[in-house]
Amino acid sequence: MPSQRTYDAIVVGAGHNGLINGAYLAKSGLNTLILERRHLVGGAAITEELHPGFQFTTFSYALSHIRPEIIHELDLVEHGFMPLLMESLLAPMENGDYLLLGQDEQRNITEIRRHSKHDADAYQQFTHDVAMVVRAIKPLLDSIPPNIVSKEPEELVRMAALAQHMRDLPPRVIHNAVRLLMGSAADFLDDYFESEILKASIASSGIIGSKVGPRSQGSGLVLLFMAVGEHDGDQGAWAFHKGGNGGFTQVLATAARAFGAEIAVESPVDTVTTDNGRATGVVLADGTEIEAGIVVSSLDPRRTFLELVDPRELPSDLVESINRMKFQGTSAKVNFALDGLPTFPALADRGPEPYRGFINLGPTIDYLERAFDDAKYGWFSKRPYLDSCIQSTIDPDMAPPGKHVMSNFVQYTPFELKGSDWDTERENLGDTVQAVIEGFFPGFGDLVLHREVVTPLDIERTLGLTEGNIYAGEFLAPQMYFFRPAPGWNQYRTPIAGYYQCGSGTHPGGCVMGGPGRLAASQIIGDLEAAE
Amino acid sequence: MYRTTPFYERTSVLNKTGLWAHWSGYLSAAQYQLSEKFEYFAVRNSAGVYDTSPLYKYSIRGRDAEKFLSGVLARDIRKCRPGRAQYTIWCDDDGFVIEDGVINRLSATEFMLSAAEPNLAYFQGLVGYEEVEIEDVSDSIASFAFQGPLSRRILSAISPDVDKLGYFHLTETKIGGSPVTVSRTGYTGDLGYEIWSPADEALGVWDAVFEASEGYGVVPFGETALLMTRIEAGLLLIGADFRPSRFAWTDADKSTPLELGFGWMFRSIETESRPFIGREAIRNELSNGSRWRLIGLVLDWQSWDDVYGRAGHVPPKDHTPLAEETMLYKDEEQVGFATSWMYSPMVQRHIAIAQVRPELAALGTEVSFEVTIDHHLDYVKARVTRMPFYDPPHKTA
Ligand SMILES: Cc1cc2nc3c(=O)[nH]c(=O)nc-3n(C[C@H](O)[C@H](O)[C@H](O)COP(=O)(O)OP(=O)(O)OC[C@H]3O[C@@H](n4cnc5c(N)ncnc54)[C@H](O)[C@@H]3O)c2cc1C
Numbered sequence: 001m002p003s004q005r006t007y008d009a010i011v012v013g014a015g016h017n018g019l020i021n022g023a024y025l026a027k028s029g030l031n032t033l034i035l036e037r038r039h040l041v042g043g044a045a046i047t048e049e050l051h052p053g054f055q056f057t058t059f060s061y062a063l064s065h066i067r068p069e070i071i072h073e074l075d076l077v078e079h080g081f082m083p084l085l086m087e088s089l090l091a092p093m094e095n096g097d098y099l100l101l102g103q104d105e106q107r108n109i110t111e112i113r114r115h116s117k118h119d120a121d122a123y124q125q126f127t128h129d130v131a132m133v134v135r136a137i138k139p140l141l142d143s144i145p146p147n148i149v150s151k152e153p154e155e156l157v158r159m160a161a162l163a164q165h166m167r168d169l170p171p172r173v174i175h176n177a178v179r180l181l182m183g184s185a186a187d188f189l190d191d192y193f194e195s196e197i198l199k200a201s202i203a204s205s206g207i208i209g210s211k212v213g214p215r216s217q218g219s220g221l222v223l224l225f226m227a228v229g230e231h232d233g234d235q236g237a238w239a240f241h242k243g244g245n246g247g248f249t250q251v252l253a254t255a256a257r258a259f260g261a262e263i264a265v266e267s268p269v270d271t272v273t274t275d276n277g278r279a280t281g282v283v284l285a286d287g288t289e290i291e292a293g294i295v296v297s298s299l300d301p302r303r304t305f306l307e308l309v310d311p312r313e314l315p316s317d318l319v320e321s322i323n324r325m326k327f328q329g330t331s332a333k334v335n336f337a338l339d340g341l342p343t344f345p346a347l348a349d350r351g352p353e354p355y356r357g358f359i360n361l362g363p364t365i366d367y368l369e370r371a372f373d374d375a376k377y378g379w380f381s382k383r384p385y386l387d388s389c390i391q392s393t394i395d396p397d398m399a400p401p402g403k404h405v406m407s408n409f410v411q412y413t414p415f416e417l418k419g420s421d422w423d424t425e426r427e428n429l430g431d432t433v434q435a436v437i438e439g440f441f442p443g444f445g446d447l448v449l450h451r452e453v454v455t456p457l458d459i460e461r462t463l464g465l466t467e468g469n470i471y472a473g474e475f476l477a478p479q480m481y482f483f484r485p486a487p488g489w490n491q492y493r494t495p496i497a498g499y500y501q502c503g504s505g506t507h508p509g510g511c512v513m514g515g516p517g518r519l520a521a522s523q524i525i526g527d528l529e530a531a532e
Numbered sequence: 533m534y535r536t537t538p539f540y541e542r543t544s545v546l547n548k549t550g551l552w553a554h555w556s557g558y559l560s561a562a563q564y565q566l567s568e569k570f571e572y573f574a575v576r577n578s579a580g581v582y583d584t585s586p587l588y589k590y591s592i593r594g595r596d597a598e599k600f601l602s603g604v605l606a607r608d609i610r611k612c613r614p615g616r617a618q619y620t621i622w623c624d625d626d627g628f629v630i631e632d633g634v635i636n637r638l639s640a641t642e643f644m645l646s647a648a649e650p651n652l653a654y655f656q657g658l659v660g661y662e663e664v665e666i667e668d669v670s671d672s673i674a675s676f677a678f679q680g681p682l683s684r685r686i687l688s689a690i691s692p693d694v695d696k697l698g699y700f701h702l703t704e705t706k707i708g709g710s711p712v713t714v715s716r717t718g719y720t721g722d723l724g725y726e727i728w729s730p731a732d733e734a735l736g737v738w739d740a741v742f743e744a745s746e747g748y749g750v751v752p753f754g755e756t757a758l759l760m761t762r763i764e765a766g767l768l769l770i771g772a773d774f775r776p777s778r779f780a781w782t783d784a785d786k787s788t789p790l791e792l793g794f795g796w797m798f799r800s801i802e803t804e805s806r807p808f809i810g811r812e813a814i815r816n817e818l819s820n821g822s823r824w825r826l827i828g829l830v831l832d833w834q835s836w837d838d839v840y841g842r843a844g845h846v847p848p849k850d851h852t853p854l855a856e857e858t859m860l861y862k863d864e865e866q867v868g869f870a871t872s873w874m875y876s877p878m879v880q881r882h883i884a885i886a887q888v889r890p891e892l893a894a895l896g897t898e899v900s901f902e903v904t905i906d907h908h909l910d911y912v913k914a915r916v917t918r919m920p921f922y923d924p925p926h927k928t929a
Contacts, residue, residue: 068880072833077880084577085877087567103567135846232877233849242577352749353548353565393749396578396682402747 002264002290007033009294009524010282012269012308013503015043015463016245018298019252019263020517021502023074025294026261028525033290034261035282037268037464040246041253043298044463044470045512047246051450053400054337057244058454059463059470061333061389061407062086062358064229064238065513066248067142073518079254082247083239084394085231088357091201092344092440094364099197100347100354103234116195126192126202131235133177134228136169141228141508144519145481149488177224181477184212185219186365201360204368204385207411209470209510211330213372214365222475225509238358240394245512272297272308272499279498294498294524298517300465300472301325301485301505305494314495321486325505326476329456329468330375332413334433337450338404341390342441352393361386361436371412378418380429383436385411403449408433415456415467422457429453471510472503481507492520493527500524534559537585538674538734542742546752553755556648558586563754569851569877571753572760575720576878576922579680579745580753582719584726585734588650591669593642596662601643603808604658605635606789607797610806612637617700617715621789621797622651627813628777628786629794630654631770634717636702636728644669644713644728648770654778658809674734678741679724679761681926682748687714687725690744694725699928708733708740719758721765723926759853763872763885766828766919768792772855773871773885790817791887793826793919825893828919829860829870831882831901835913843905849875849882860886861900861911867892868899878922884914892916 007030011022014036022034040046044059063083071081088102099115101108109120146158166174179188185206189199203214206223213219231237241248253263268285272295281291297304305314305322347354362368362385371381387409392399399405410433417425430453438444456468465472473479484490485505492500502520504510535558537543543561551562560583565571574580592601601609607620614637621632633647652668659666678687688695693703694714702715710733718724729737742750762769770776774787789797789810798814840847853874860868868888876883884901892899893916900911 068833071880077878081880082577082878084573085567085569087570103569107566131846232851232875232880233847235846356567356570394573396747396749400747 002033002035002267002288003262004033005290007031007290007292009033009296010035010290010292011296011298011502012272012282013037013043013298014041014253014263014265015298015503016045016249016252016512016514017503017517018043018296019249019256020070020074020514021296021298021521022261022263023252023256023259024518024521025296025524026256026259027074028521030294032261033292034256034263035267035269035284036263036265038462039266041263041265042246042249044459044465045245045249047244050335050452051337054403054405054450055244055398056335056405056452057246057391057407058335058452059333059459060245060512061391061409062238063241063245063248063512064231064236065511065515066229067514067518068230069142070514070518074252074255075258076251076255079258080242080251082242083231084242086238086240086357086389086394088354089201089360090344090354090357091197091360091363093197096346098344098346099201102357112195112198115197116193119193119195119198122192123198126189129172129176130224130227132173133180133224134235136173136177137224138228139165140481141515144492144523145490145507147488147491148482180220180224182217183220184215184217185223186214188220188223196364200362200364200368203365204360204362204387207368207372207385208387208409209331210475211328211375211412211414213369215369216372218476221477221480225475225511229511240389240391242395244391244395244398248512269308272496274309274313274496274499277313277495277497279496294500296500296502296520296524298503300327300469300503301501302327302466303464304501304503304505309496309499318486318489318495325479325485326474327415327467327469328474329415329459329465329470330412331468331470332380332410332429332456333452333454334408334410334430335452335454336406336408336448337399338390338406338447339449340402340447341393341404342406342437342444342447344441352390355390356393357389359386359388359390361388361440375412375414378414378416380413380417380425380432381411382432384413384433386433386436388437408437413456415460422455426453426455429455472505473510475509480509484509492516492523537583538731539583539585539676539738541735542738543583543752547754551754555755556586556588560586561752561754563756564752568754568756571751571757572851572877574749574751575680575722575753575757575761577681578749579678579683579686579724580751580757581741582677582679582753582758584675584677587646587648587670587675588668589670589673589675590645590647590652590655591642591667592645592655592664594662594664595641596664597641597643600659600662600664601635602806604655606794606808606810606814608804608806609635609637609643614639615702617702617717619700621794623789623810623814624777625809625813626777626783627788627810627817628780628783629774629789629792630777632768634715636713636715638702638704638713646675649776672731673728674731674737675726675728676738677718677720677724677726679718679720679722680750681723681924682750683724686744686748686750687741690740697725708736710737712737719765719767720761721767721920721922721927722761722924756852759855760851760874763853763874763883764876764878764920764922766885766921768885769855769872787824788817788822789814790822791824791826822890824868824887825890827886827888827893828917828921829884829886829899829901829914830879830917830921831884832913832915833881836882839903839910839912840905843910845905851875851877858884859902860888860914861902862892870901876921883921885919888916
């Protein structure tokens with residue numbers, strides 16, 4: 001329960017964006033309260049002991065996007081920030097062979113040459129080309145985007161600066177950016193590679209969290225988004241935070257409190273109160289009223305605009321945009337507690353080393369595209385794509401000695417099932433996923449001690465993410481940057497004065513990134529300074 | 533040919549990379565697995581094993597051993613009780629540092645000193661009529677470090693004495709049926725131990741520790757990971773952060789203990805009468821001032837990003853430990869030099885061990901750190917900070 005009745009600012013939701021936003025507001029001197037519906041903070045980034053001694057990353061499972069500025073500005077290192085390197089990508093193939101890429105660039109080249117001599121330097125070229133695009137777009141991720149419908153001089157200046165930034169880029173970089181933003185991952189990769197396993201293991205990052213296949217336009221954008229993160233400056237590399245992403249959000253909560261923010265769990269917000277077009281506070285589900293001149297919603301745009309406030313207070317074109325926004329979650333999680341380390345036969349003598357990163361179960365573009373086909377017609381994939389990690393090989397504290405936890409991100413699992421529902425199909429999905437793993441890791445089933453199946457419906461129910469979309473709104477070009485979540489409302493403000501948005505449904509978007517939380521805070525603090 | 537350590541039968545199989553460094557004439561694994569950074573994280577998050585056998589080890593024993601050492605070593609050995617270890621240095625008459633090492637006091641009259649460089653002739657040359665015997669036991673004692681937050685839990689399961697072992701304490705115990713000395717010492721700045729055993733029983737000890745480690749994510753780690761941890765720990769490396777005064781060309785190439793941050797060893801130099809080599813020179817320096825002062829530097833992340841961003845680069849954050857001199861400036865004047873630096877994954881900043889003019893050694897003082905980008909020099913802001921850079925409570929708890 002909150003300790004006071006009045007605050008300067010209230011943040012609704014203690015996912016990582018809510019925590020980051022609240023920490024910045026508190027750091028700026030505002031008396032800040034963060035309200036969380038559940039019994040724990042973290043939102044989609046939590047770690048739970050679901051089987052005695054086994055720590056599960058129920059939802060989100062790896063870290064790369066977190067903006068480095070946040071690490072520094074919020075003193076996260078002092079509060080226990082510890083991103084352990086996920087060192088490799090293991091992509092098993094159906095013929096028993098595999099592709100194993102890691103930190104050693106020279107060894108990666110020899111490994112790729114095993115599959116295609118052509119693709120060795122092609123891979124270097126690809127990596128560099130993507131890195132050049134990432135460098136070009138990074139400034140856009142770390143700043144408040146222009147308001148495309150505004151005629152305010154300030155916004156025209158912002159647009160001009162954006163145009164200038166684009167003009168300064170080499171033509172090859174611009175063209176690659178457009179090819180990625182508009183095109184398909186498969187088309188882009190076809191321009192570089194001939195090896196199927198190499199293409200598939202890269203293309204799979206173009207479908208994460210999204211209702212697109214590798215051959216769909218739009219998968220290029222997702223591929224690019226998955227490449228903008230880093231681990232210690234190594235672009236596109238991922239970390240497993242000590243204790244999982246839940247370990248990370250605990251660090252955020254400690255930091256937020258250290259800046260003076262108060263966090264109240266089991267405090268669901270029912271409505272944001274307004275008076276004469278101004279936010280005045282919130283009412284909790286139990287009727288408690290708390291006052292604040294600033295209220296920030298970290299919930300997804302549907303809930304921010306249509307649930308927490310009365311949509312009739314909002315312009316109808318905004319309401320229409322929000323209603324049209326695509327969520328259509330198609331991802332699930334199946335997590336296991338294991339009695340021992342699964343082994344891929346061709347690597348049986350290598351111990352845990354090849355598994356200390358991602359395991360990509362989706363060996364060909366056709367495999368991925370077929371998995372998508374099922375989803376198009378309203379059913380989950382007969383042979384789903386899995387992005388797997390055995391996290392206890394990276395952080396031994398995740399499981400008892402010699403035992404393991406395995407996280408499997410699953411696609412495709414459409415939110416709407418034709419002729420059935422997820423409560424009926426939950427364990428069928430679990431069995432389907434387990435069968436795929438068994439195919440690559442014979443004997444896997446014998447290791448299973450506990451299984452947790454998280455369907456898109458569970459994601460929606462537990463977290464409030466509409467239709468279980470992991471990003472709080474699809475990563476489709478019409479829903480990004482100028483348009484996230486709606487044209488004219490991409491700068492964290494809302495039509496209600498003092499009511500702001502800071503969740504993954506705002507720019508730059510989903511993933512454990514913190515960009516929305518940080519940029520929203522800078523907008524709020526800027527508005528307060530301007531008002532003084 | 534290069535020699536191999538008593539653990540080579542194991543390390544040669546564990547080393548999957550074929551990358552070996554040369555250390556005191558021995559093959560020493562540079563990295564065992566594909567990612568040296570993973571080995572580093574094992575030390576910070578679980579535990580790692582490092583073969584330290586190439587260290588020189590001297591047994592110093594006899595009725596006058598304590599008296600001898602109290603005159604030879606700059607730090608007062610009389611304060612080191614049996615069952616304790618001491619990090620120490622030895623200096624020349626002019627108060628310059630010859631070397632550093634760790635000395636284990638096994639009993640009232642028995643010591644074992646480990647050091648990176650050979651020192652037998654030097655020590656033996658200092659023995660007068662005292663009853664002291666100094667023996668090079670480097671070949672007969674094998675040693676490895678077992679370092680990381682899980683090291684105590686794992687080691688005390690096979691050697692219960694370890695559970696209560698204090699920081700810089702030692703115990704004589706058995707591992708794998710062999711007699712060993714376990715000291716709570718190390719070069720990583722983490723919770724950790726070093727295990728000393730007869731060379732011909734080394735493999736059994738190693739195997740027992742690895743067996744007890746099963747399931748805890750313990751890996752052997754190589755020199756790259758070790759050097760990362762030692763910079764984070766703010767621990768000096770001979771040849772990198774200072775040079776042994778015995779072999780220096782000039783005084784400018786030598787360092788005094790006060791310049792290297794060892795002033796804490798001499799807190800009672802004015803009130804005690806213990807004679808030791810270098811004492812008068814150190815007292816003089818204490819009253820007249822030093823040329824340099826050892827400091828830790830943390831590079832400003834924003835300034836680093838700006839400097840590289842301006843040059844059109846993606847700012848590199850390379851964890852590879854560099855032991856090369858880098859110049860430091862204040863108002864265009866060179867005011868110091870960094871001797872070891874890296875990007876620290878734990879601190880999430882570039883960190884450097886450096887020396888500056890004493891007046892600039894106060895915490896928070898800003899200096900400029902020279903970097904080379906695309907064939908030109910540029911300057912990154914850096915601030916004086918406390919060392920160790922990474923200092924987890926479990927190190928000493
Ligand atoms: C299954 C899954 C796997 C993922 N994997 C990854 C990954 O590996 N790496 C990665 O970077 N990203 C991943 N993501 C995406 C990423 O986790 C999310 O984009 C991000 O965590 C969302 O953060 P947020 O703070 O914006 O929102 P959320 O984390 O959704 O936080 C919103 C919070 O608001 C609370 N709340 C809801 N309603 C109310 C109310 N009325 N009152 C008070 N509180 C309320 C919720 O309980 C929740 O805690 C994954 C997401 C999912 C679902």
